Amino acid sequence: MIRVLLYEDNSQLRDGISILLNGTEGFEFVGSFPDCSDIVAQCQSLQPDVILMDINMPNVDGLEGLKRIRKVNSDVKILMLTVFDDNQNVFEAIKNGANGYLLKKTPPAKLLEYIQDAQTGGAPMTSSIAAQVLKMFSGHSNPVEQFNLSERESTVLGLLVNGHSYKMIAADLFISIDTVRSHIKKIYEKLHVNSKSEAVAKALKNNY
Amino acid sequence: MIRVLLYEDNSQLRDGISILLNGTEGFEFVGSFPDCSDIVAQCQSLQPDVILMDINMPNVDGLEGLKRIRKVNSDVKILMLTVFDDNQNVFEAIKNGANGYLLKKTPPAKLLEYIQDAQTGGAPMTSSIAAQVLKMFSGHSNPVEQFNLSERESTVLGLLVNGHSYKMIAADLFISIDTVRSHIKKIYEKLHVNSKSEAVAKALKNNY
DNA sequence: TTACATATCCCATTTTTATGTGATTGATGC
DNA sequence: GCATCAATCACATAAAAATGGGATATGTAA
Numbered sequence: 340m341i342r343v344l345l346y347e348d349n350s351q352l353r354d355g356i357s358i359l360l361n362g363t364e365g366f367e368f369v370g371s372f373p374d375c376s377d378i379v380a381q382c383q384s385l386q387p388d389v390i391l392m393d394i395n396m397p398n399v400d401g402l403e404g405l406k407r408i409r410k411v412n413s414d415v416k417i418l419m420l421t422v423f424d425d426n427q428n429v430f431e432a433i434k435n436g437a438n439g440y441l442l443k444k445t446p447p448a449k450l451l452e453y454i455q456d457a458q459t460g461g462a463p464m465t466s467s468i469a470a471q472v473l474k475m476f477s478g479h480s481n482p483v484e485q486f487n488l489s490e491r492e493s494t495v496l497g498l499l500v501n502g503h504s505y506k507m508i509a510a511d512l513f514i515s516i517d518t519v520r521s522h523i524k525k526i527y528e529k530l531h532v533n534s535k536s537e538a539v540a541k542a543l544k545n546n547y
Numbered sequence: 548m549i550r551v552l553l554y555e556d557n558s559q560l561r562d563g564i565s566i567l568l569n570g571t572e573g574f575e576f577v578g579s580f581p582d583c584s585d586i587v588a589q590c591q592s593l594q595p596d597v598i599l600m601d602i603n604m605p606n607v608d609g610l611e612g613l614k615r616i617r618k619v620n621s622d623v624k625i626l627m628l629t630v631f632d633d634n635q636n637v638f639e640a641i642k643n644g645a646n647g648y649l650l651k652k653t654p655p656a657k658l659l660e661y662i663q664d665a666q667t668g669g670a671p672m673t674s675s676i677a678a679q680v681l682k683m684f685s686g687h688s689n690p691v692e693q694f695n696l697s698e699r700e701s702t703v704l705g706l707l708v709n710g711h712s713y714k715m716i717a718a719d720l721f722i723s724i725d726t727v728r729s730h731i732k733k734i735y736e737k738l739h740v741n742s743k744s745e746a747v748a749k750a751l752k753n754n755y
Numbered sequence: 756t757t758a759c760a761t762a763t764c765c766c767a768t769t770t771t772t773a774t775g776t777g778a779t780t781g782a783t784g785c
Numbered sequence: 786g787c788a789t790c791a792a793t794c795a796c797a798t799a800a801a802a803a804t805g806g807g808a809t810a811t812g813t814a815a
Contacts, residue, residue: 500744502740518794533774535743539744540710699761725763728803729762742803
């Protein structure tokens, strides 16, 4: 018996999914809410196995809800629901520990399948989204994301890659050369290197 | 009226193309030969606009013929014909100034189209060959070829890219640090850079 | 044979980087 | 309110890299 909790602001869709799950062997629909403002408490009392989470909701939306849950619970499976396979949202959701990412137009039979899939450790996603994810991991990952560089550090690294010296970077950014130094020290730490050329190499190899 | 000359050892194919071209408005078949042994003279007397050149022929083959022609004539369009889209031959042909590269199984209608295409400055090639060419230009060019680095210089640059200091390079290659210096000075000249990290960046950007 | 490129080495000087140990401000989060 | 972090600056020292001048030996190509 898979306990499913739903967050969705559209009441029609809420009812539809409620009926679908209640009428299907092996699923138990434990509740639904129009936004995530009280998600942590709701989760604790209802003890769902899988949460279906709309991304676009008023007040507290799905991404925020996802973050809140993950702070206290890394076991419950969370499937994000969305109308579009929007690049940025997919990335955000994956980063924050969503287990899958489905389009709302997913047919009911598939939806049930995906829920079971997530429950048993899978990472269900529609093929268009899978393609997006692949693209991101292959060509779009850059040092900023991979190594948690701050905005400033990222700019400095960029100038480094383009062959600027400390002095030039200081002049470009209107800061002292000592500040450049301390940024670069931080960058080296984060990239686990200890020379300019290694940093440049690592940056370039990571599609900077 | 496009004047077409053909080099092809298979007499059936020679006859076929002859009939095709003679029977088509706008094309004039000016002759055919089973090898390239006399290509320069033949070309001068027949004055073709386009040469269809088989690659595999006895005696003097298509690549040799291509080179001979290009020494005296850079205007005539030359389309290479081959059974396979063999990597090395494609590369050789492109380097030596071929205008296009076609598979023999190209259907007659397409062949006519490609000849016209070449005549007007295009670079016709079948899609499988186009893919090969793209791959070569993207992934096969390296700093050694691009910047005429010597073997030693190339090794040194390689170590530089992998984050080695002068001292480490000297130890790796069993030479003095001063020799490393002078190699690197030369490398910088050839790459038109003046710092280690610029050299590394340039090398990586050129698929080293 | 002369000229040129390569590979090797040496010395000296200046500039640039790397490393360490601070301190101050402002924003964010608990 | 306190902790943390990003961004800023400072001072000092040591290591590495860049630059400019050499020299020698070898092989190749004009």
